[in-house]
Structures are given as C-alpha cells and as structure tokens.
Amino acid sequence: MLVILKKTHISNAIIGWHKDADISEIVLFLKSNGAEVYLWLPVFSDLEALADFLPIIGHDGKPLKIKYDMGTGENFAFCCPANIENTDAFIEVYENHYRLDFYDGVFLDKIRFPSFIGGVESVLGCYCDYCRSNYDPSEESQLQTADSINPLGIISYKDLCYDMDSAFKKLFEYKCSAVFNSLEHLCSYFRGKGLKIGLDLFAPFLAYFVGQDYHRLVPLADFIKPMFYAMTNAPAGLPFEIDMYASAFDDNIENAQKRKSSFLNCIDYGNDFINREIAGIRKIINDNGLETRLYAGIEVNYNERFAPVTEEYIRESLSKTKEADGVVMSWDLNTTPDPHIDCFLEEIIHIV
Ligand SMILES: [Zn+2]
Numbered sequence: 001m002l003v004i005l006k007k008t009h010i011s012n013a014i015i016g017w018h019k020d021a022d023i024s025e026i027v028l029f030l031k032s033n034g035a036e037v038y039l040w041l042p043v044f045s046d047l048e049a050l051a052d053f054l055p056i057i058g059h060d061g062k063p064l065k066i067k068y069d070m071g072t073g074e075n076f077a078f079c080c081p082a083n084i085e086n087t088d089a090f091i092e093v094y095e096n097h098y099r100l101d102f103y104d105g106v107f108l109d110k111i112r113f114p115s116f117i118g119g120v121e122s123v124l125g126c127y128c129d130y131c132r133s134n135y136d137p138s139e140e141s142q143l144q145t146a147d148s149i150n151p152l153g154i155i156s157y158k159d160l161c162y163d164m165d166s167a168f169k170k171l172f173e174y175k176c177s178a179v180f181n182s183l184e185h186l187c188s189y190f191r192g193k194g195l196k197i198g199l200d201l202f203a204p205f206l207a208y209f210v211g212q213d214y215h216r217l218v219p220l221a222d223f224i225k226p227m228f229y230a231m232t233n234a235p236a237g238l239p240f241e242i243d244m245y246a247s248a249f250d251d252n253i254e255n256a257q258k259r260k261s262s263f264l265n266c267i268d269y270g271n272d273f274i275n276r277e278i279a280g281i282r283k284i285i286n287d288n289g290l291e292t293r294l295y296a297g298i299e300v301n302y303n304e305r306f307a308p309v310t311e312e313y314i315r316e317s318l319s320k321t322k323e324a325d326g327v328v329m330s331w332d333l334n335t336t337p338d339p340h341i342d343c344f345l346e347e348i349i350h351i352v
Contacts, residue, residue, distance in 0.1 A: 003338075003341060003345075004341065004345065005033055007345045007349065008345060008348065008349060009034065010030065010033065010034075010035045011034075011035060011036065011326065012035060012036050012037075012038060012198070012223065012295070012328075013030045013035045013036070013037050013038070014038045014040045014107045014198065014328065015027060015030075015037060015038070015039065015040060016039045016040035016041060016107075017039065017040045017041050017042065019050070019097040019098065024102070027102060027103070031104075036104040036105060036196065037103050037104050037105075038103060038104065038105040038106060038107040038196070038198050039098060039102075039103045039105075039106050039107065040107045040109060041094065041098075041106055041107065041108060041109065042109045042110040043081075043090055043108050043109065043110050043111050043186070044078050044079050044080075044081045044086065044090075044110050044111060044112065045076060045077060045078045045079070045110040046110060047090065047093055048077070048079070050093045050096075050097060051089045051090075051092060051093045052089065053079035053080075053086050053089055053090075054079055054080050054083050054085055054086055054128060054130075055077070055078075055079050055080065055128075056077075056078050056079065056080050056113070056114060056122075056125055056126045056128070057080070057125060057126055057127040057128040057131075058121055058122075058125055058127060059121060059124065059125065059127055061127065063077075064077075064078075064114065064118060064121070064122055064125060064126070065077075065118070066114060066117055066118035066122060067118070068117050068118070068235070070234055070235075070306065076114065076117060076235055078110070078112075078113065078114050080126050080128050080130060080131065081111065081112065081113055081178060081179050081182050081211065082126065082128075082130055082131050082134065082175075082178035082179075082181075082182065083128065083130040083131075084130075084182070084185070085130075086182075087182045087185050087186055090186070091186070091189055094106075103195065104195070104196055105190075105195045105196030105197060105198060105222060106190050106195055106196075106197060106198070107198035107199075107200065107225075108183070108186065108197065108198070108199055108200065109200040110200070111179060111182075111183055111199065111200070111201075111212070112179060112202065112207075112210035112211050112212050113125075113126065113175050113178075113179070113210050113211040114210065115202075115206070115209060115210050115235065115241055115244060115245075116209070116241065116244035116245045116248040117235055117241075117244050119248045120151075120248040120249055123209060123248070124143060124171070131174075131178070134174070134178070135171070135174040143167050143168060143171065144167070145249060146165075148249065148250065148255060148259075149255065149258045149259050149262050150259070150262050150263075150266075151249045151259070152164050152165060152168045153165025153168060154263070154266050155266075156266065157205060157266060157267040157268075159280055159283065160204040160205075160208075160214050160215070160277070160280040160281070160284070161208075161215075162208055172208055172209060172211070175210070175211030176208065176211050176212065176213035176216065178211060179210075179211035179212060179213075179217075180213060180216040180217060183199075183217060183220055184220060187220045187221075196222040197220060197221045197222050198221060198222060198223045198224070198225065199217060199220070199221045199223075199224045199225065200225050200227065200297070201214070201217065201224055201225065201226050201227065202226070202227060202236060202241070203226050203227060203228055203229075203238060203274075203277060204226065204277050204280060204281065205267050205269075205277065206236075206238070206241045206242075207226075209245070214280075214281060214284055215284055218281065218284050218285060218288075218290060218292050219288060219290055219292065221292050222291075222292065222293065223292060223293040223294070223295050223325075224281070224292060224293075224294060224295070225295050225296070225297045225328045225330075226277065226278075226281065226294070226296060226297060227297040227330070228274050228277070228296050228297060228298055228317070228320070228321060229297065229298070229299050229307075229330070230274070230313075230317065230320075231299055231307055231308065231309055231313055232299055232306060232307050232331075233305070233306050233307070234306040234307070237306075237307075242260060242263065242264070243256075243260065245259070245260075245263065246259040246260035246263065272320075274296075274320040274321060275320060275323060278294065278296065278321065278323045278324055279323065281294050282294065282323065293325040293326065294324045294325050294326075295324060295325060295326045295327060295328045296321035296324040296326075296327045296328070297327070297328045297330040298314070298317040298318070298321060298327050298328070298329075298330060299313075299314075299317070299330050299331060300314055300329045300330065300336050300340045300341070300344050301330065301331045301332060301333075301335040301336045301340070302335060302336065302337050302340065303331075303335065307331065309340065311339060311340065311343040314340060314343050314344055314347065315343065315347055318344070318347045318348065327348075329341075329344065
C-alpha cells in the first residue's frame with residue numbers, strides 16, 4: 001500500500017470483509033491519504049454463517065447445489081436475490097457485524113443469480129415460492145432449446161442488450177428486475193446512512209444471464225466495477241464463464257466447441273471487445289447524464305491455477321481499458337506480487 005501511495009494517488013480503496021479483522025488502522029491511514037474507503041461486502045453469497053438466508057431452489061424443489069470449490073472459502077452457493085427476506089437478512093448482518101460510521105461507502109459483491117457454473121439448471125431457476133409467485137410458471141414450459149448450438153436463441157448483442165428467444169428473454173428479464181429491485185432497496189438503505197455505493201458486476205455480455213442489467217444498475221451506483229477478467233479461470237472470469245455456458249447444455253465436447261464459436265461470433269468477441277463493452281457502459285452514463293464512475297476490474301494478482309497473471313498481461317489489460325475512468329486492482333492486493341504492482345504503476349503513470 002505504501003509503495004503505491006508513494007507513486008500515485010489512490011482515489012478509492014475497497015477493503016474487507018472479515019467481521020473479526022481489525023482494519024481500523026489501515027482504513028484511517030487510507031482516509032488520511034485522501035482515499036474514499038468502501039467496505040467490501042458479499043450480498044447473496046458467502047454470508048450463510050452469519051444468518052439464515054433462503055436458498056436458490058432447483059427444479060426438484062431442493063436447494064440448488066453447485067459443485068464448485070476454489071479452495072478459497074468461497075462456495076458460490078447463492079441465496080435467492082429476489083426474495084425481500086434475504087435483503088432484509090443481509091441488512092441485519094451488516095448492522096450486527098460492521099461499524100456503520102467507519103466507511104465512506106459500501107462495495108456490494110455477489111449481487112446476482114448463479115451463472116452457468118452449475119450447468120443449465122443453475123440458470124433456469126429459481127424455483128422458490130417467491131420466484132414462482134412472481135415469475136409465471138407457465139413460461140417455464142416455453143424454455144425449449146430448439147437449436148442445440150444456439151440454445152438460448154441469441155439473435156444479436158447490441159448496446160449491452162441481447163435479442164434472443166422470447167421465453168429465455170422473459171426469464172432473464174425477470175431475473176434482472178428481481179436483482180434491480182433488491183439492489184434499489186439496499187442502495188436506498190445505505191444512502192440513508194450517508195454511504196456511497198460501489199457495485200461489483202459481471203462483464204456486460206455475461207451480466208444479463210445472471211440478472212445484472214447495466215441499464216438499470218449503473219444509475220444506482222457511485223462507481224461500478226465491471227470484471228474484465230480475461231485470464232481468470234474461475235467464476236466471473238471471461239474465458240471461464242464462456243466455457244461454462246458452452247458446456248452447460250449437454251456432455252458432448254464437440255457441441256460445446258460449436259456452441260462457444262457460435263456465441264463468440266454472435267457477440268463479435270475480438271481484440272477490441274472490452275473496449276466496446278466500456279463504450280456501451282459509457283453510453284448509458286452519458287445518455288442518462290449520470291455521474292457514475294466506471295472503474296474496470298482487471299487482474300493484477302497471481303494464482304497459479306486460477307489467474308496465472310503476467311506483467312505482459314497487465315500491460316495488455318491496461319491498454320484495453322484506457323477509456324474507463326480508472327481501474328480496480330483485482331482480485332486483491334494481498335495476493336499481488338510486487339513486480340505486478342511495479343509494472344502496474346509504471347504503466348498507469350505512463351498513461352496519465
Ligand atoms: Zn427465488
């Protein structure tokens with residue numbers, strides 16, 4: 001941290017979220033150096049030890065099980081983001097375990113439905129009573145995959161919106177409304193406490209499938225952090241989530257490859273793709289006269305298996321995200337090697 005502050009200004013710091021860790025000293029230090037400090041909080045996942053949340057329910061009427069373990073303590077089991085009881089339970093956790101007056105804002109993470117990580121089943125739900133009463137169950141029978149290579153019937157991707165099969169569109173629209181309603185409720189609560197809001201979001205082209213609609217969420221935040229993790233081989237990572245989508249619909253490897261090519265073709269996933277995603281978010285900000293800042297999340301950490309980041313990759317990521325208002329050094333500074341920090345600083349000082 002000191003190394004960074006010696007060379008550049010940190011406008012925002014995201015810190016947290018272990019409830020027993022005493023981070024007061026570092027928070028005060030950051031604030032005294034002019035940084036706004038946001039408490040990093042997962043919302044619809046990872047808090048099950050602190051309160052009872054109502055889980056996402058699978059087609060069989062049982063809590064959705066996602067068999068994925070990164071070995072980091074994150075289990076990617078989600079509670080239902082639609083249900084108001086869960087947003088209230090989250091607020092209670094926040095009030096019981098964290099000091100309210102200590103931070104400039106909150107950074108809300110895991111604000112979504114599960115991705116294709118648990119197969120197609122993890123995206124088709126939720127089948128809890130609340131969702132069943134708010135999403136017409138008769139729509140469910142319309143969710144047929146007529147084309148096994150383009151199972152969602154995607155026609156185009158433009159202005160961060162998909163044109164696709166109408167039944168799937170209805171499902172994703174329901175999810176986007178549900179996440180938006182919950183977030184609107186949470187943001188109004190935190191604003192009432194005088195806190196600013198940062199949102200951790202999937203890259204726009206993946207966000208729609210987990211219920212994150214940039215058109216609705218960007219206006220809620222002081223800043224957003226789209227995760228442009230082009231190397232992360234874990235949830236939210238672009239290659240990982242694309243592969244999860246491609247392999248979710250059957251076990252046929254050839255089909256998965258075809259599905260992946262078809263999807264990448266449809267969204268025109270090429271070298272300037274991240275730039276176009278940023279331009280799409282910028283358009284939302286400008287068209288609506290918003291002051292929301294756009295900080296691109298890029299990996300600078302190192303994890304041999306999940307994020308084998310190199311200095312070259314950091315330079316490349318920074319060059320692709322130049323049009324953002326800034327970047328968030330992700331996943332976290334504790335697992336970022338010093339040469340990566342040096343390389344990052346050299347590059348941003350050069351860019352500035
Ligand atoms: Zn539900």
